[in-house]
Amino acid sequence: MKKIALITGATSGIGQATALKAAEAGFEIIITGRREDRLQQLAAEIRQKGSEVLSLCFDVRDAEAVKKAIENLDDKWKNIAVLVNNAGLAVGVSPLQEGILDDWERMIDTNVKGLLYVTRAVAPLMIQKNSGHIVNIASIAGKEVYPGGNVYCATKHAVDALSRAMRTDMLKHNIKVTxxxxxMVETEFSLVRYKGDAAAAKNVYKGMTPLTNEDIADTILFAITRPAHVCLNDIVIMPTAQANSRDVNREA
Structure with missing residues (x-):
């Protein structure tokens, strides 16, 4: 029987790459996102790889929509073995004293509350089986802070802390947490952060080779395919040209 992986924020970037790689590895996939057209396109690609797929269109910021989507799954799809909490974003680069409240709320509601809503809905299903694996996509911004990062860094610090808390809470239920x-990963991330300014987004990666969606998807796949007695608690993955959030070796 194939394992089922639920991946949030699957309509682009790391989530999309993870869904495809997990399908190639033999998982059946539940994909979630806000953009129905992209979900359907991805679902078709997953089916081409020979895996069954279920697409759920909702916004992780909507607690009721999350709860309803998971509660309404049929028994087969409730047998979730892996949850990848990938949905997240950065918006804006203003210093804290000039911050835009809507930007803050989008980041907090998606990166922290959305992760909590989905985990709260899915974790009890894993506990019933006494097995499962939750993967939270955090960031180097959850280990450090940098100018203009303020609230985004705070949300990813929260993800880091929640991952450690989940690990202890889920321990007696035999559920892994990674x-x-x-x-730096070149996705839609910087384009969203700079609110559609393509030139500014491209400049983030100027003179260096960033990680790709596939690099992170490969890392996720490695983590979720370890033997039952192995749990990778915390993984920091960087481009070779990046030492930390501020030190980047760029070619002239």
Whole structure:
């Protein structure tokens, strides 16, 4: 019987790459996201790889929508073995004293509350089986802070702390928890952060080779395919050209 993996924020970037790689590895996939057209396109690609797929269109910020989507799964799809809490974003680069409240709320509601809503809905299903694996996509911003990062860094510090808390809470239920903290990954991340300014987004990666969606998806797949007695608690993954959140070796 194939294992089922639920991946949030699957309509682009790391989530999309993870869904495809997990399908290739033999998982059946539940994909979630806000963009129905992209979900359907991804679902078709997953089916081409020979895996069954269920797409759920909702916003992780909507607690009731999350609860309803998970409660309404049929018995087969409730047998979730892996949850990848990938949905998240950074918005804006203003210093704290000039921060935009809507930006703050989007980040807090998605990165922290959304992760909590989905985990709260899925974890009891894993506890019933006394097995499962929760993967939280954090960031190097959850280990450090940097200028303009303020609230985004705070949300990812929260993810880091929640991953450690989940690990202890889930321990007696035989559920693994893995926190993955990437450095610079070239996705839609910077485009969203700079609110559609493509030039500013491209400049983030100027003169260096960032990580790709596939690099992080490979890391997730490695973590979720370890033997039953092995749990990777915390993984920090960086481009070779990046030592930390501020030190980057860029070619002239």
């Amino acid at each position: 926190n993955i903290a990437p450095g």
